[in-house]
Amino acid sequence: MAKDTTGRLYVTVKTGGKRKLSSKLWLERQLNDPYVAQAKRDGYRSRAAYKLIEIDDKHRFLKPGSTVVDLGxxxxxxxxxxxxxxxxTNGKGKVVAIxxxxxxxxxxVTFAQLDFLSEEAPARLIEMMGxxxxVxxxxxxxxxxGHRKTDQLRIVGLVETAAAFATEVLNPGGTFVAKAFQSGADAELLAQLKRDFTSVRHVKPASSRQDSSERYVLAMGFRGQPSR
Incomplete structure (x- = not known):
């Protein structure tokens, strides 16, 4: 065990055996991540819980009685x-997950183990929502x-598919939150979201690792579709 630049104790993991360097670095990051430790204390299944808590504490879209879809x-x-x-948990709101x-x-939470990109997924989710x-x-x-441009396009494509689903199922005034990564490939996605929602912004919670390009797109105030 060593100390980091702030003087805090830092757990180090030995290399050797079959453990790759990437595995060593990931394990060290997990062992020294305060949000990982906090999640265990608070009973959350992952540190990601704090990202949603931070976003909702500021923007207040998870309201009692709401129906929420959790993709991935x-x-x-x-x-x-x-x-x-x-x-x-007491039947006032509803959460469906996939x-x-x-x-x-x-x-x-009502859960289905299913690929969101499969043809049957949207209809299954709508059935679960009732x-x-x-949200x-x-x-x-x-x-x-590992190819940066290809990975960026894949990530944006996934967010675009989630956004298209959101615009099909959201009530007017609804909210869409999705993981994105900092890149120049999402200009078209943002333009579409700005047409469909009254407020669109990028947010990066403090619990999102600062050395990561991860950020979230937050679209609020769904305008609804004319057919509705």
Whole structure:
């Protein structure tokens, strides 16, 4: 154990054996991340919970009685926060979630293990909701190839698909929150969101690692569609 530049104790992980350098660095980051430790103390399944808490504390879109869709939900940190804030655990609000991976049950959350990009996913989610949504959340991340431009396009494409789903299911006034990454590839996406929502901005919670290009797009005040 060593000390970092601020004088705090810092856990170091030995290399050797079959552990790759990338695995060593990831493990050290996890062991020394205050949000990882806080999540364990607070009973959240991931540090990502604090990102949603920070965004909602400032912008107040998770309201009691709301219906929330959580795309890419596993392991469940965002679903836990949403269920608590919309009072889904006592039946006032509703949270439906989807992910490729399994996710253990969360009180107040209806979950389906399903690929969001599959043809049947939108209809399944609408069936689970039993109506329209007030908030669509997406913490999904595309698989990376290591080729920066390709990865940026994949990430933006995933957000665009989530945004298209949101505009089909949101009630007027609804909110869309999605993980994005800092790049110049999302100009068209932002232009479309600004046509569909009254307020669109990028947000980077303090709990989002500062050395990461990760940020979130927050679109509020869905204008609705003329057909509605």
């Amino acid at each position: 939900a596993a392991p469940g940190g965002w679903s836990q926060v949403a269920a608590k804030r919309v009072h889904a 992910d490729l991976l399994e996710m253990p049950e969360i009180p107040g 109506g329209r949504a007030d 669509v959340l997406s913490d999904m991340a595309a698989n990376t190839t």
